[in-house]
Structures are given as structure tokens and as C-alpha cells.
Amino acid sequence: QVKLVESGGDLVKPGGSLRLSCAASGFNFGDYHMNWIRQAPGKGLEYISSIAFSATDTYYADSVKGRFAISRDNAKNSLYLHMNSLSVEDTAVYYCTRENYYRSDYWGQGTLVTVSS
Amino acid sequence: QSALTQPPSASGSPGQSVTISCTGTSSDVGGYEYVSWYQQHPGKAPKLMIYEVNKRPSGVPGRFSGSKFGNTASLTVSGLQAEDEADYYCSSAAVNKKVVFGGGTKLTVL
Numbered sequence: 001q002v003k004l005v006e007s008g009g010d011l012v013k014p015g016g017s018l019r020l021s022c023a024a025s026g027f028n029f030g031d032y033h034m035n036w037i038r039q040a041p042g043k044g045l046e047y048i049s050s051i052a053f054s055a056t057d058t059y060y061a062d063s064v065k066g067r068f069a070i071s072r073d074n075a076k077n078s079l080y081l082h083m084n085s086l087s088v089e090d091t092a093v094y095y096c097t098r099e100n101y102y103r104s105d106y107w108g109q110g111t112l113v114t115v116s117s
Numbered sequence: 118q119s120a121l122t123q124p125p126s127a128s129g130s131p132g133q134s135v136t137i138s139c140t141g142t143s144s145d146v147g148g149y150e151y152v153s154w155y156q157q158h159p160g161k162a163p164k165l166m167i168y169e170v171n172k173r174p175s176g177v178p179g180r181f182s183g184s185k186f187g188n189t190a191s192l193t194v195s196g197l198q199a200e201d202e203a204d205y206y207c208s209s210a211a212v213n214k215k216v217v218f219g220g221g222t223k224l225t226v227l
Contacts, residue, residue, distance in 0.1 A: 102151035
């Protein structure tokens with residue numbers, strides 16, 4: 001069955017960096033676009049980044065553009081999110097999702113990123 | 118502020134029907150047939166309930182249905198059950214933004 005497992009969430013100081021990973025299994029990873037969606041504590045969902053199946057195209061929400069970078073390694077069935085210049089507003093649970101025509105049909109369990117001094 | 122507007126709360130008694138709205142613009146909800154709905158229980162990841170306005174993934178009960186008219190999409194839950202109590206989020210494809218979400222609606226089963 002499809003499984004997405006995020007890792008890498010941690011407590012980091014403002015201005016710091018972090019790399020999130022998502023290990024995919026149960027499907028042909030290289031055939032799907034993938035997304036990162038986050039949820040701040042007590043808040044709604046925010047679509048922040050996506051990457052095409054071949055990594056040729058990427059998308060970033062304005063809130064993370066220039067600070068975050070999405071990448072993937074199809075040989076390792078893995079998705080990544082490199083986060084720089086983190087601020088307290090980036091505190092959230094980060095979900096890795098599989099995209100299927102503008103819908104996230106599978107979600108990981110999420111990984112918590114806390115930005116605090 | 119979310120791109121799509123949902124009511125913050127909705128409620129109904131067991132067995133009743135409840136409808137949650139999701140209002141956008143012609144650049145998102147009104148312009149695409151790619152509206153989705155997600156259910157999220159506390160502490161859990163969201164789960165896809167409706168896609169492409171009115172299609173249900175395998176395993177989602179038929180009590181859940183979706184529709185769209187103009188710039189407003191709707192999720193209807195018929196025959197409410199206690200386990201339907203959750204937060205519900207709509208999303209839509211959008212011009213220049215890939216995908217946008219609504220702010221979420223907390224559904225309470227009375």
C-alpha cells in the first residue's frame with residue numbers, strides 16, 4: 001500500500017536551517033508529482049511547494065519562495081525540503097503528499113518543525 | 118487569510134444532513150473542475166474525501182458528496198454519524214498558485 005513517511009523535523013532557532021525528508025513506498029514514485037503542505041498549530045492547511053515527477057518543474061508559495069527548496073531522488077524514492085532562514089512563522093507540521101491532478105490523494109503522518117529561540 | 122472562504126463551524130444531529138460551503142473566484146473554484154475536500158481528525162493527517170468536485174475515492178462512504186455552482190463548491194454529509202465530527206478543508210486548482218485551500222470548517226455532531 002502507499003506509504004509516505006516524513007522525518008527531519010526539529011527545534012531550530014530563528015535564522016536556522018533544516019532539511020526534511022519523505023520516504024515513499026508502495027507506488028512508482030517517479031510517476032507522480034509530489035507536494036509539501038504545512039499546518040501551523042491550530043491553523044489551516046497551506047500548500048507550500050511542489051515538484052514534478054521528473055523534477056523539471058517546481059512551485060513555491062510566496063511565503064517560502066527564496067528560502068525553501070524542494071528536491072527529489074527518484075532512485076531513492078525520496079522527497080526533500082531544504083529550509084533556510086527559518087522564522088517563527090514557519091513553525092508547523094509539514095506533510096509530504098502525493099499529487100494526483102491537483103489533489104493530494106495520500107499524506108504522510110507529518111513532521112513537526114518548531115522555530116524558537 | 119485563506120484564498121477560499123469556508124464557514125468556521127457547522128453542526129448537525131446524528132442522521133441529519135449538513136452542507137459546508139467553499140467560496141472562491143473564477144481564478145480557482147469557478148475556473149477548474151479540480152475541487153477537493155479533506156477530512157482531518159484531531160492529531161491526524163488529512164484524508165481525501167472528494168476530488169474533482171464530486172468524485173469519491175475508494176473507501177469513502179457514499180454519505181459524502183460534493184457539488185459546485187459558479188465560484189462556490191459544497192460538501193454535503195448525509196446521515197451524520199459521530200465519526201464524521203472533524204475539520205473539513207476544501208482546495209482548488211488555481212491560476213498562478215497551483216493549489217489553494219480554504220480555512221477549514223469544524224463539523225460538530227450534536
